[in-house]
Amino acid sequence: MKIVVAGTGYVGLVTGACLSHLGHNVTCVDIDENKIELMKKGISPIYEPGLEELLKEGYEQGRLSFTLDYKEAYKNADVIFIGVGTPEKEDGSANLDYVFIVAEQIAESVEKDCLVVIKSTVPIGTNDEIEEFIKEKSTHKVSVEVASNPEFLAQGTAVKDTLSASRIVIGVESKKAEKTLRDIYERFNQPLVITNRRSAEMIKYASNDFLALKISFINEIANLCEIVGANVEDVSKGMSFDSRIGDKFLKAGIGYGGSCFPKDTKALHWLAEDNGYELKTVKATIEVNENQKFRLVKKARKRFKRLRGLRIAVLGLTFKPGTDDLREAPSIPNVKVLINEGAEVVAYDPIGVNNFKKLFPQGVHYVDNPESALKDADLAFIFTEWNEIKSIPLTRYKALMKQAVIFDGRNCYDVKEAAEIGVEYHSVGRQAILPDFFGGDAK
Ligand code: UGA
Numbered sequence: 001m002k003i004v005v006a007g008t009g010y011v012g013l014v015t016g017a018c019l020s021h022l023g024h025n026v027t028c029v030d031i032d033e034n035k036i037e038l039m040k041k042g043i044s045p046i047y048e049p050g051l052e053e054l055l056k057e058g059y060e061q062g063r064l065s066f067t068l069d070y071k072e073a074y075k076n077a078d079v080i081f082i083g084v085g086t087p088e089k090e091d092g093s094a095n096l097d098y099v100f101i102v103a104e105q106i107a108e109s110v111e112k113d114c115l116v117v118i119k120s121t122v123p124i125g126t127n128d129e130i131e132e133f134i135k136e137k138s139t140h141k142v143s144v145e146v147a148s149n150p151e152f153l154a155q156g157t158a159v160k161d162t163l164s165a166s167r168i169v170i171g172v173e174s175k176k177a178e179k180t181l182r183d184i185y186e187r188f189n190q191p192l193v194i195t196n197r198r199s200a201e202m203i204k205y206a207s208n209d210f211l212a213l214k215i216s217f218i219n220e221i222a223n224l225c226e227i228v229g230a231n232v233e234d235v236s237k238g239m240s241f242d243s244r245i246g247d248k249f250l251k252a253g254i255g256y257g258g259s260c261f262p263k264d265t266k267a268l269h270w271l272a273e274d275n276g277y278e279l280k281t282v283k284a285t286i287e288v289n290e291n292q293k294f295r296l297v298k299k300a301r302k303r304f305k306r307l308r309g310l311r312i313a314v315l316g317l318t319f320k321p322g323t324d325d326l327r328e329a330p331s332i333p334n335v336k337v338l339i340n341e342g343a344e345v346v347a348y349d350p351i352g353v354n355n356f357k358k359l360f361p362q363g364v365h366y367v368d369n370p371e372s373a374l375k376d377a378d379l380a381f382i383f384t385e386w387n388e389i390k391s392i393p394l395t396r397y398k399a400l401m402k403q404a405v406i407f408d409g410r411n412c413y414d415v416k417e418a419a420e421i422g423v424e425y426h427s428v429g430r431q432a433i434l435p436d437f438f439g440g441d442a443k
Contacts, residue, residue: 001025001184004077006070006102008035010046010158010259011119011151012083017051018162020058022187027065027073039066047324047351050159070102074109079180083119083151085259092266093274094123103130106144107137115180116146121204121264123271127171127197147177148197150204155258156322169193171200205268209282212261214249216288222252222429223295232429233411252429254383254409255292257319257328262289293330296407297337299426300379303405308342311402313377315370315392316384316410317349317356324351330409331383332359339363348373350388374400385410394421 001024005016008030016028030036035045042056058064067073074080084098099120106116116134118127131146138144148171153161168185170192172178178194185192193203222232232252240247256262265286272279304310319329326332329352338345339360346365349356353366367373370392374380380397382389390412398404404423406413411427418425419433426432 001078001180002076003027003079003081003184004029004073005081005083006030006106007082007084007098007120008032008039008045008066009083009085010048010153010155012081013039013044013046013055014048014051014153014158014162015081015083015119015151016064017054017058018159019184020064021054021163023063024184025063026058027067027077029067029070029073031068031070033068036066036068048158049156049322054159070105071109074106074114075111077110077114079115079117079184080106080110081117081119081149086120086122086263086267087259088263088266092270094121094263094267094270096122096126099126099130100133103133104137107134108139110138110142110144111140113143115177116144117149117181118146119149119151121150121208121260121267122148122201123267124198124201124205127201145174145177146197147172147181148200149181150200152204152207155325156320163188165190167191167193169195169200169203171195171197171203173197205264205271208260208264209268209285211249212256212265212289213281213285215251215253215256215261216285216292218250218252219255219292219428220288223292225429226431229431230429231431235429251411253292253411254296254330254334254428255289257330259325259327262286262328265289293333294337295428296381296409296426297334300381300407301341303426304379306341307338309344310378311344311346311376312338313370313373313380313401314338314345314347314364315349315373315380315382315389316386317347318352318384318386321384321386324355326352326355326359329383331356334381334383335360335364346373346377348389349384350386352384371396371400377401378403379405379407382406382408382410382412385412394418394423394425397423 003024003026005012005028008028016026020026038045042059044052082102084102086094089095127146127148134144150169168190170181225232236250239245265282269279269282317331348367348370398421406425408427415430415433419435422435
């Protein structure tokens with residue numbers, strides 16, 4: 001079977017590499033010449049553990065190839081996966097331009113019947129539209145069916161998530177399409193959920209929005225914990241023993257970021273509104289997350305009165321550890337605020353600095369180790385729980401900073417230990433215990 005994957009971002013490239021790893025012949029198509037050249041050399045254009053090994057393996061064994069020439073690639077394809085981005089439009093709806101560009105290229109190129117499989121996260125009804133669109137635009141007399149096969153991988157664990165997925169969702173309108181996808185995924189040996197296209201599209205949004213809802217819920221509980229004297233970590237733990245609740249996505253912090261939750265919550269909310277229905281839970285999820293991003297900076301403003309002239313260490317820039325992705329990272333609006341308020345910002349991130357520099361070429365001093373960021377700082381913010389950051393002993397903050405004051409958006413440290421060491425430590429959903437010399441409880 002000749003498989004082609006359109007788009008070599010997190011979804012497309014990981015899909016292509018994993019399909020090839022399991023023995024399929026795969027051609028990856030992209031419009032970016034630099035990316036294609038890198039991949040041909042076995043270099044991954046994105047940071048994703050394990051991916052480069054799979055690229056090299058597939059390329060060396062002749063099962064994985066990369067090309068700019070979409071016409072040639074699509075011409076005789078049996079199956080074409082679409083894994084291009086569906087970013088957010090200004091109004092919150094999903095931008096489907098890239099998906100439609102690929103659909104048009106497919107329509108003008110395919111010379112035999114094929115199955116187009118949409119992996120990109122697309123609003124409910126898009127698969128139907130794409131099938132219709134390809135039918136209208138087809139240059140040759142061919143039959144092209146569209147199937148939905150949403151992706152559930154998380155960045156940083158994408159290869160692992162794909163090779164041992166919790167489930168594979170297949171949305172089809174014919175037995176023929178079902179059989180093709182069953183044949184492709186047989187060797188993955190994972191549970192299959194076979195449904196129609198619209199349900200498959202909805203499964204993806206409902207899954208992401210539910211996870212985002214869990215995070216916003218625990219963040220609200222955390223905020224209330226701070227007011228009423230409870231500890232959100234203990235609360236999450238206590239809840240997690242109930243298997244109906246589970247222990248995942250109950251970690252309070254400065255809100256979710258990344259290329260998926262923010263856009264997928266807004267897109268579903270928009271889609272509901274467009275259909276005359278208000279998704280109240282999703283609306284609340286978005287609102288809570290917007291406010292959560294600025295909880296720490298508000299606390300810092302209260303504590304220091306003004307941030308102007310303060311040297312501020314920013315530890316962690318990416319939206320989560322294990323990725324160089326900065327999309328919707330809480331660090332971005334926070335650093336903007338710090339700069340606007342006249343603070344001197346010194347930033348450290350083990351992987352994300354180069355990308356951050358593109359967003360903030362000026363106004364931030366970048367360092368390549370956390371100690372340099374902490375040296376002589378008046379306060380420190382922790383925005384990402386990288387191991388390189390979590391493992392900094394609290395005694396180093398005490399030794400290096402002008403005054404050891406931490407605002408931790410990821411609850412990396414023990415509150416009591418911080419107080420014992422003499423660090424003023426503010427976190428999320430836990431009572432700050434001020435070290436003795438600050439005099440008492442900082443609640
Ligand atoms: C997310 C989903 O987890 C994947 O299942 C999905 O396939 C993917 O979106 C997608 O649609 O492509 P991802 O965005 O890579 O994956 O990252 P997550 O690990 O889900 O984290 C998202 C954000 O939530 C991060 O900012 C993280 O710090 C935050 N988070 C996560 C919390 O604040 N608390 C938690 O308990 C868990």
